[in-house]
Amino acid sequence: MLAPMLAFTLRRLAVAIPTLLAIATASFFLMRAAPGGPFDTEADLDPEVLESLYRAYGLDQPLLEQYRIYLANVLKGDFGPSLVYEDFNVTELIAIGLPVSARLGVTAMLLALLFGGTCGIVAALRHNRLFDHATMTMAMTGIAIPSFVTAPILALFFGLYLKLLPVAGWNGGAAANMVLPVIALALPQLAIIARLMRGGMLEVLRANFVRTARAKGLPERQVVINHVLQSAAVPLVGYLGPALAGIMTGSLVIELIFDLPGIGRYFIQGALNRDYPLVMGIVIVYGALIILLNLLSDLAYAALDPRVRRTYR
Amino acid sequence: MNPPMPLFRSALIASAALLLAAAATADTLRRGAVAEPNSLDPQIVSGASSTIMRDLFTGLTSYDPAGRLIPGAAEAWDISADGLTYHFRLRENLKWSDGSPIAAKDFVYTLRRLVTPGNRTRFGSFFYSVRNARRIMGGELDPMELGVRAEDERTFVIELERPDPTLLEKLSNYAAAAMPQAIIEEHGRRWSRPGRLVTTGPYRLAEWVPQSHLTLEKNPHFYAAGEVGIETVHYFPTTNAETAMRRFLAGELDFLLTFPADRLDWIEENLPGQLKIWPALGISYVTFNNRKPPFDDVRVRQALTISVDRQQIADRIMRVGVPTAHTVTPSVVSNYDTPVPDYARQSMPRRLAEARSLLEAAGYGPDRPLTFELRYEPPEENRRLAIALQAIWREIGVNTELLFTDFGTLYRSVRTGDYTAARFTWFSPTDSPETFLFLLESGSTTNYSGYHNAEFNRLIASAEAQLDRDTRLAKYREAEALALADYPVMPLYFMVHRNLVAPDIQGYTPNSRGMAASRYLRRVK
Numbered sequence: 001m002l003a004p005m006l007a008f009t010l011r012r013l014a015v016a017i018p019t020l021l022a023i024a025t026a027s028f029f030l031m032r033a034a035p036g037g038p039f040d041t042e043a044d045l046d047p048e049v050l051e052s053l054y055r056a057y058g059l060d061q062p063l064l065e066q067y068r069i070y071l072a073n074v075l076k077g078d079f080g081p082s083l084v085y086e087d088f089n090v091t092e093l094i095a096i097g098l099p100v101s102a103r104l105g106v107t108a109m110l111l112a113l114l115f116g117g118t119c120g121i122v123a124a125l126r127h128n129r130l131f132d133h134a135t136m137t138m139a140m141t142g143i144a145i146p147s148f149v150t151a152p153i154l155a156l157f158f159g160l161y162l163k164l165l166p167v168a169g170w171n172g173g174a175a176a177n178m179v180l181p182v183i184a185l186a187l188p189q190l191a192i193i194a195r196l197m198r199g200g201m202l203e204v205l206r207a208n209f210v211r212t213a214r215a216k217g218l219p220e221r222q223v224v225i226n227h228v229l230q231s232a233a234v235p236l237v238g239y240l241g242p243a244l245a246g247i248m249t250g251s252l253v254i255e256l257i258f259d260l261p262g263i264g265r266y267f268i269q270g271a272l273n274r275d276y277p278l279v280m281g282i283v284i285v286y287g288a289l290i291i292l293l294n295l296l297s298d299l300a301y302a303a304l305d306p307r308v309r310r311t312y313r
Numbered sequence: 314m315n316p317p318m319p320l321f322r323s324a325l326i327a328s329a330a331l332l333l334a335a336a337a338t339a340d341t342l343r344r345g346a347v348a349e350p351n352s353l354d355p356q357i358v359s360g361a362s363s364t365i366m367r368d369l370f371t372g373l374t375s376y377d378p379a380g381r382l383i384p385g386a387a388e389a390w391d392i393s394a395d396g397l398t399y400h401f402r403l404r405e406n407l408k409w410s411d412g413s414p415i416a417a418k419d420f421v422y423t424l425r426r427l428v429t430p431g432n433r434t435r436f437g438s439f440f441y442s443v444r445n446a447r448r449i450m451g452g453e454l455d456p457m458e459l460g461v462r463a464e465d466e467r468t469f470v471i472e473l474e475r476p477d478p479t480l481l482e483k484l485s486n487y488a489a490a491a492m493p494q495a496i497i498e499e500h501g502r503r504w505s506r507p508g509r510l511v512t513t514g515p516y517r518l519a520e521w522v523p524q525s526h527l528t529l530e531k532n533p534h535f536y537a538a539g540e541v542g543i544e545t546v547h548y549f550p551t552t553n554a555e556t557a558m559r560r561f562l563a564g565e566l567d568f569l570l571t572f573p574a575d576r577l578d579w580i581e582e583n584l585p586g587q588l589k590i591w592p593a594l595g596i597s598y599v600t601f602n603n604r605k606p607p608f609d610d611v612r613v614r615q616a617l618t619i620s621v622d623r624q625q626i627a628d629r630i631m632r633v634g635v636p637t638a639h640t641v642t643p644s645v646v647s648n649y650d651t652p653v654p655d656y657a658r659q660s661m662p663r664r665l666a667e668a669r670s671l672l673e674a675a676g677y678g679p680d681r682p683l684t685f686e687l688r689y690e691p692p693e694e695n696r697r698l699a700i701a702l703q704a705i706w707r708e709i710g711v712n713t714e715l716l717f718t719d720f721g722t723l724y725r726s727v728r729t730g731d732y733t734a735a736r737f738t739w740f741s742p743t744d745s746p747e748t749f750l751f752l753l754e755s756g757s758t759t760n761y762s763g764y765h766n767a768e769f770n771r772l773i774a775s776a777e778a779q780l781d782r783d784t785r786l787a788k789y790r791e792a793e794a795l796a797l798a799d800y801p802v803m804p805l806y807f808m809v810h811r812n813l814v815a816p817d818i819q820g821y822t823p824n825s826r827g828m829a830a831s832r833y834l835r836r837v838k
Contacts, residue, residue: 035718035721036719036725037725040725046450047758048450049450052433052450053433055431056433085351085352086352086357087353087354087506096523096524097524152559156559160563163563166560166563167562167563168556168560258556259551259553259557260524260525261522261523262524265552272719273721
């Protein structure tokens with residue numbers, strides 16, 4: 001069983017390299033197709049100054065030459081200097097921003113899994129009863145209300161009104177500063193996870209093997225834990241891979257509203273200021289994360305479902 | 314036993330209280346609503362981070378709390394009778410923040426580095442009046458040919474090509490503060506990191522986490538360290554003005570350099586003593602592209618310009634106490650009497666009637682309405698302004714198509730002349746008409762309208778050559794009046810500084826330059 005899984009993993013990793021190359025190429029040329037340039041937001045630069053800036057960053061070279069140099073540097077692991085944060089390399093900025101976003105994202109995801117998963121399971125077991133309807137209504141609300149609404153409300157209520165928590169800021173990742181952003185990030189995920197878990201559960205609860213388990217006279221608790229959960233989690237696992245990649249690479253809205261030094265803010269600042277190396281660096285990291293987490297979620301599929309395992313040859 | 318929830322909450326309260334207690338001690342200041350610096354190298358950082366940079370670096374001259382020019386690193390200076398040679402006498406025992414001595418040769422290095430092409434410095438064009446500066450920046454001459462020299466340890470000399478009445482103001486800029494050659498050459502672009510960056514101003518850099526905060530601590534080697542009140546200054550860069558505002562209201566920040574315009578009414582009602590609004594050296598205007606139709610026709614420019622009631626714009630759209638603008642130079646510029654055109658005093662019905670007949674004379678009417686594209690950029694208040702202009706011009710039969718773009722796209726398009734009309738903002742680094750009139754001078758990098766008037770250029774050149782202030786300002790006034798009669802651009806309103814200052818922060822004097830140096834601020838109990 002292990003050998004085919006290993007071969008599958010290696011095959012997927014081999015495909016990842018051309019995929020990332022394609023992502024880098026597409027984002028390189030798309031960025032350059034956007035109007036404006038990196039130093040255009042400084043309105044009053046003299047042409048002499050501007051020209052010397054372009055020269056200093058190699059932007060005066062022909063586009064294909066720049067692309068060639070860029071790819072060669074990326075293959076060496078060098079994303080180049082940032083054009084907006086001029087004292088830093090893109091690699092340094094990602095090293096500052098990604099841990100912040102990842103820490104928030106993973107915490108939010110764990111919270112969402114814990115509460116959303118539990119709600120989903122209980123709702124499915126109480127199918128069509130009050131708890132089910134209540135949680136699903138709340139879940140729909142959670143999905144429908146965007147975080148740019150919930151985040152300021154949380155900040156206003158817990159920060160300004162109750163004065164319990166700081167309204168914004170990172171403060172080196174202090175627990176008090178993490179509470180509100182994590183809740184705001186977790187709420188929509190929690191809602192989606194609850195719905196996915198409930199849906200998976202309902203399907204499996206009707207399956208023949210569950211009826212068999214019940215007919216054997218197993219107590220309900222054991223039926224759920226030993227037989228239902230494993231299969232019911234399959235759709236959720238498929239969702240978690242890309243969702244985790246998305247949430248770890250930073251939520252722009254949350255980072256703006258709570259003034260957090262995460263990678264989402266770098267991404268949008270980079271895009272607005274045409275910081276080509278920074279945007280491409282983040283896109284490549286994001287692409288790599290998605291590929292990796294999708295692979296992990298596919299492997300988790302296989303671990304959960306023997307039928308899937310067979311197709312991984 | 315306590316139920317778990319209150320326990321959790323009391324833990325939160327305790328940690329939050331601890332956090333606030335640590336942050337708001339008597340000798341700290343927490344400032345927000347500043348832009349994230351693109352660099353802390355004083356010659357590379359863009360103008361948006363000037364408050365932080367002035368806390369870190371002091372030039373040969375400096376400003377008092379009211380924004381008046383005072384001696385800085387130089388204790389005194391002599392200007393030759395022809396206005397071309399400046400002798401600066403440095404203070405005794407002038408030191409970097411690491412305690413090593415600063416000498417005249419460090420200023421020689423500073424200005425040479427500033428005009429050397431290819432090293433990413435931004436402010437070289439400030440010093441085009443210095444001998445050979447322009448040719449060095451153009452790559453024709455070696456930086457060693459720059460008109461600067463160290464006569465001895467404490468005497469620094471600048472030689473100019475032409476008199477420059479704003480030179481002393483420009484030398485207050487951090488870009489002209491002493492730069493540590495040895496450290497820059499050793500660490501390259503990373504010399505600006507905490508631990509390496511040596512400064513010359515009231516503060517030095519203790520911590521810098523991009524997008525999170527900068528922490529500045531008092532520089533014990535600053536020449537006036539004894540007068541600096543606040544020990545530690547935290548800067549929190551924000552991209553969201555609402556967030557900064559919430560942090561101010563929650564007591565997490567003491568000083569905001571700006572706040573969202575639509576919160577003004579609420580602030581006036583709830584925080585009256587903490588609101589500071591002051592005229593700035595800046596203008597908001599519509600630049601018409603004079604080079605191509607329809608705005609190559611002065612009648613069209615005039616019709617659009619006179620049809621807009623500036624008072625309405627100021628009172629009903631901007632609502633932050635902005636002064637109305639009919640000239641390019643703000644009324645707050647010192648000793649300058651702005652040449653307000655006659656239409657400003659005429660009634661609106663009369664102006665609208667004249668605008669209609671001007672458009673008709675230019676060949677526009679109900680069958681052939683004037684249609685053009687107006688570009689504008691964030692923030693949100695510009696959208697309201699653009700929509701208001703569209704509605705006002707519809708009254709005289711003009712179709713305005715609005716195009717919203719980001720900053721970069723807008724700046725690129727006006728700089729390259731690839732636009733028809735655009736709303737724009739201009740701030741002057743000096744308290745004088747000259748940088749405002751650059752907006753209209755042929756060949757000037759900020760003349761986005763492409764306006765060209767040989768007589769205007771001649772008057773500006775002759776004004777620059779005047780050593781006497783009043784004669785010079787009179788010439789500028791004459792030039793401005795001449796250009797305004799051609800309606801090259803449409804002034805809308807003059808900019809204001811709008812700050813929020815916590816009640817326990819004292820020592821702030823609002824001024825047109827927007828100087829809010831931490832060194833003059835105090836926290837009172």
